[in-house]
Amino acid sequence: MSAATTATRAPAPARAVTAAGVLAGTRTLIAFGLRRDRVRLPVWILALFLCTLSTVGNYRTLYAGPEDRASVAATMDSPAGLAMTGPRHYLDAYGFGAMTGHQMLGFMAVLVALMSILTVTRHTRDEEETNRAELVRSTVVGRHAHLAAALSVAVLANLVLALLLAVGLGAMGLGAGGSLLYGASHAAVGIVFACVAAVTAQITAQTRGASGTALAVVGLAYVLRAAGDAGGDDALSWLSPIGWVQRTYVYVDDRWWPLLLCLVLAVLCAGAGFVLSTRRDVGAGLRAPRTGSPVASGALTRPLGFALRLHRSMLAGFGAGVFLMGAMYGSILGQADEMLKDIDPIQEALRKTGGTMAESFASMVMVVLAVVASVYVVMAALRPRSEENAGRAEPLLATGLSRARWAGSHLAVALAGGTLLLLLAGLGIGVAGAASAGDSGLVLSLTGAALAYAPALWVTTGVAAVLFGWLPRAAQAAWAVPVYAFVAGYLGPLLRFPGWTKNVSPFGHVPQLPSAGMNWTPSAVLTLVAAGLLWLGLEGFRRRDLECK
Amino acid sequence: MTTKAITVSGLHKSFGRTHALDGLDLTVEAGEVHGFLGPNGAGKSTTIRVLLGLLRADSGAAQLLGKDPWHDAVELHRHLAYVPGDVELWPGLTGGEAIDLLSRLRGGADKRRRDELTERFGLDPTKKGRAYSKGNRQKVAIVAALASDAELLLLDEPTSGLDPLMEVVFQDVILEAKAAGRTVLLSSHILAQVEKLADRVSIIRLGRTVQSGSLSELRHLTRTTIEAETDRPAAGLDRLPGVHSVEVTAEGAGGRVRFAVDGGHLDTAVRELAGFGVRSLISHPPTLEELMLRHYGDELAANRHGDTGGTHTRGGAR
Structure with missing residues (x-):
């Protein structure tokens, strides 16, 4: 194995140690x-x-x-x-x-x-x-x-x-x-x-x-x-x-x-x-640990600012990731119509369903981008649970901070952060798509198409909140939402799953912009469901024992 | 304000089949330092977490500063400060940031006092949470709690991991807090620490209060062990009141003696010993473990052998 060959290359201090020794x-x-x-x-x-x-x-x-x-x-x-x-x-x-x-x-x-x-x-x-x-x-x-x-x-x-x-x-x-x-x-x-x-x-x-x-x-x-x-x-x-x-x-x-x-x-x-x-x-990384500020900034000592501080690096990473992913897909958007304009039967089929080849491609990409954003949302919404598990919630909740505000500020970051990711993903595919297809209108329409998934992300946050509030030990089950959305939304069409399998997932109800038209009813219903789930989750958390180490 | 800072009666709390609290009683007067003693797993942490509204008691009554700890948790938290026995910090936040965060969420702290305490405890506030040792994490929580002007301090084995020098600083700081009129509930399993600081003490075991009172009231419970080398063999010590298990060994002309003596009779026993010409003297203060074993050992033994009714399981909180 490579282990044995590289081990002999260890630098100076290891000279006395044999390959077998390391x-x-x-x-x-x-x-x-x-x-x-x-x-x-x-x-x-x-x-x-x-x-x-x-x-x-x-x-x-x-x-x-x-x-x-x-x-x-x-x-x-x-x-x-x-x-x-x-x-x-x-x-x-x-x-x-x-x-x-x-x-x-x-x-x-x-x-x-x-x-x-x-x-x-x-x-x-x-x-x-x-x-x-x-x-x-x-x-x-x-x-x-x-x-x-x-x-x-x-x-x-x-x-x-x-x-x-x-x-x-x-x-x-x-x-x-x-x-x-x-x-x-x-x-x-x-x-x-x-x-x-x-x-x-x-x-x-x-x-x-x-x-x-x-x-x-x-x-x-x-x-x-x-x-x-x-x-x-x-x-x-x-x-x-x-x-x-x-x-x-x-x-x-x-x-x-x-x-x-x-x-x-x-x-x-x-x-x-x-x-x-x-x-x-x-135990250390390659970068030396840095020292930091001896005092806290004003924003850090507010619940929301503090939650943002804990979430910011992950949010930034996901933000850059979805923007690049969107831009990559967007850059080939222009070729989509080009590649297929000679294939008549497909053009015929598309004319019937409405939308162009590029639009159906964009709709498919939106599902992928929304699922990636939902991975972030679940990680963010389960953050209070990992803080509780690590024993870091206990000293905070022994201060003048109420449980609802503490958990609520993390959930707020999940809600807003997920929406921000959709915006970035939509901008990525929109800007790159507009450049490759030569249609500046795509910036707005594709950003809007991505944002249409926001209510589905809010429901995902709500599911995580309910599990956290009522079944904290099963909170990781919230991962089922993105996994299911991926399987049903991505593999479902390939494997011809029955229609109801799609409807179980909140993502299945989102209008498939831009190839389909906008429909506000499911968005409104999903938003209401999300609000209900969030309220229920916070209510459950208010009533249960905090799990201490 | 009421004169009672904390009143707890008949508190019960179970975690599954574990009875962490089994009818616990506790009264803390305003302005006193109250020692909360018990072996590991006795239910000290559970009690404090119920008082913080982090856990909900199954039954029994608890009042803090005249309010209900579960329903008025947030309101109460503005008037109290808490130091857990095992402080966990945010890996990416510096110690200074964590102190400010905790104190401002509690409603603000005196900046000069915070800096002074950081200095006295020798804490580097620029280090990130993941870089701190156990003792330094503990200091962060202690500074955050004591920099506030909370009227009630709930300290759950606050000095675990502190070195003896810092232990002394901690004792000074607590005495200053007491002088400023604050109430302190100090949970510990180290009797010596509590003896130095506490006005009154409650001893709990298996989730129940077994003894409560002022230190002088409990003096009969503290038994000091004396070991001495004398010029002449010390005879007749066992006739003195409050002296137990005397062992005398002759060594040439002199001798060695070892005995235990109740706190109230220490003076008489030492005077008597002095008459034999003391060459060396070692005294061992009583440990809580000895105390618990001697006074409640029979109960322990009974629990271990036959079931005496209650199904207690030791453990629960830490």
């Missing part, structure tokens, strides 16, 4: 890591495996005849379709295997990356942040053992998933060679991002920052490939590890060599992680 205890730590993750990782792996298998099963029933597959290939052949799936080359021979590689690989890559990143940061930075690493490192454990063990656990999980997928899909008759490559592609992308997390875990001293930075890299990789595939610009997609694995053209051409790129990047990142880890102290 890795002492790795084996025990791997066993310990597997023991700690004995539920978590199997659940991840099984969920990913079953999700793939059931999707392939669905293809069989939905697209039984060759003409069905030809028609779905035709609908996929649009910027919107390509942005949410993969490169166009798959469409030439759209069998079940090609459909799986085209529609599932990019989406699954994000989830596999998430599993790998969380695994690595949990076993490295989280251990240091909680001071458990210090205790472990005081025993006979080498300098690189923690990182090596964390990477080993992540690699192992990815290999198990790869093997399961290869066997499972092979058994479903998709072709043994292709299935092996399909599984290996998952492992490749998972290992790349595990190694990316090995780098980000060295930079910041907080777990949240380490996994957040790595997830931002995943987001960038996804947006690069989406923009590249939708705009037909291969160069952009070749910048992304997700683009690489999609360019194996699994089940079509079965090329293995793009996975080599993943391997090289993984080795480089892991090496960088090991080297960086020797440039810092246990």
Whole structure:
């Protein structure tokens, strides 16, 4: 493994230590890591495996005849379709295997990356942040053992998933060679991002920052490939590890060599992680901790100002992220109509439903941007819960600050912050879209389209507030809202979910601007529901015991 | 204003099957320093959190400055300051910012007093929360609480993690607060600390008050252990009132003696000892643990063996 090769490169103080020395205890730590993750990782792996298998099963029933597959290939052949799936080359021979590689690989890559990143940061930075690493490192454990063990656990999980997928899909008759490559592609992308997390875990001293930075890299990789595939610009997609694995053209051409790129990047990142880890102290980040102001500013000592202070870095990160994502999608908006104006049947279909190709593409992008904003909203709305858990709510609520104002100020930041993210995302896609399509009116219309999702974000905040107020120990269940919105809004149309599945999610009621018209009724109803949920949540919090450490 | 700062009677609070409070009584007079003693898990923190309106009691009555701690929580909090036993700070905020935040949310603090206290406790207010050690986090909460002009201070094992020098500073500061007419409820499991500061003491165990009164009233509970080397073997000490478990060993012409003596009879016992020619003298102040064991050990033993009715579970709050 790369761990052994890079360990010998440790700088001066390590000279006396042998390569085996810096890795002492790795084996025990791997066993310990597997023991700690004995539920978590199997659940991840099984969920990913079953999700793939059931999707392939669905293809069989939905697209039984060759003409069905030809028609779905035709609908996929649009910027919107390509942005949410993969490169166009798959469409030439759209069998079940090609459909799986085209529609599932990019989406699954994000989830596999998430599993790998969380695994690595949990076993490295989280251990240091909680001071458990210090205790472990005081025993006979080498300098690189923690990182090596964390990477080993992540690699192992990815290999198990790869093997399961290869066997499972092979058994479903998709072709043994292709299935092996399909599984290996998952492992490749998972290992790349595990190694990316090995780098980000060295930079910041907080777990949240380490996994957040790595997830931002995943987001960038996804947006690069989406923009590249939708705009037909291969160069952009070749910048992304997700683009690489999609360019194996699994089940079509079965090329293995793009996975080599993943391997090289993984080795480089892991090496960088090991080297960086020797440039810092246990528990510290690469940046030295700074001192700050000895007194508080006036704004900080007001409940809302204080909540803003706690939220501001995350809000700024998400704001920059959604603006760039929007701008990236917006920049290919102009090509959307261009690419498709020669394909008559599609133009015909669009004229019937109303809206242009660019508009339907924009509507699809809005769902994605709104889901990303809702991830922020859930994190922000659950902040009071994490403050309570950490024992930091107790001293504040022993002052003249009422419970409603304390929790309310965090919820207010979630409400306003989510709306701000929509505004930024809309401006990003609007400004870039206006430039690429040469239509300045898009700035306003696309910003408005993004803001139409605000009531859905407010309902999301409300759901988190109710859980916090009444079922604080189950507050994390609020994550179901963005996850469900993503599955129903993004995969639903692909897999032809029944109509009611969409309506369960608040996002399903939002008018799909700009391809559909504005409808104020659902927006008003969602806003009222949100207000009701927020009131209920605060009322519950007012009545319950504060959980103290 | 009433003369009683805190009145609590028959307080019950359960967490699932754990009975943290089991009919607790507590009375604190305005202007006094009241020691709130008990072993770990006795229910001290739970009581204080009920008084802060952070927890809601299952039954029983509690009044703080004449008001209900649950319903009038916010109004009451403007008149009190709290120091938890385990202070958690915001990793990204400096200690100074945390002090200002807490004091201004309480309704403002005296800036000169804040700076003076920061100085006396040797606290660097420019460091970020994550960089502080346990003792320094504790200092942040102590400075924030004492810089305010709150009339009631609720201190829950406030000096855990402080070094002995800072412990002395803390005692000075509390005595100044007392001189300024403030009421202090000081929870602790260190009897010596409470003896130095408290006017009256309540001892709780298993969520119930077992003893309450002024220190002199409780004097009979405190038994000091004396160890001495004498010129001649100390004989006859066991005949003195209030002297217990005397062990004398002869060593050449002189001898060693070890005995325990009740607080009220210390003077007589030491005078008698002096007659044997004292070469060295060590006295061990009674610890709360010894006290609890001696006075309530039989109850403990009974609970451990046969069930005496109540199903107490130790633990609950810290």
